[in-house]
Amino acid sequence: MQNMVKQMQKLQKQMQKDQEELHSTEFTGQAPDEAVVVKFTGDRKMVDIAIKEEAVDPDDVEMLQDLVIAAVNDAMDQIETQTQKTMGKYSRNIPGL
Known part of the structure; x- marks a missing residue:
């Protein structure tokens, strides 16, 4: 029992x-x-955003919004993938998770 607790x-x-x-x-x-281009930490906090000048068109704000969404979603997908790789091993054999 002690060995199991230590493990x-x-x-x-x-x-x-x-x-x-x-x-x-x-x-x-x-x-x-x-x-x-956006940068996030693994705990999903944005730490930087860079927007190219040519992406800023006052007559097409929707395009810039779409670009920001695409960059953020790309980062979130990467974080989710890495979280599953890193933390998934701890829940793999636990029933119900």
């Missing part, structure tokens, strides 16, 4: 370490032609 504590520490590492990782999302 669970070790697993919990490793999971915490992996989660902290994931949260500090930076992900870059891009719209087509890199017109908009």
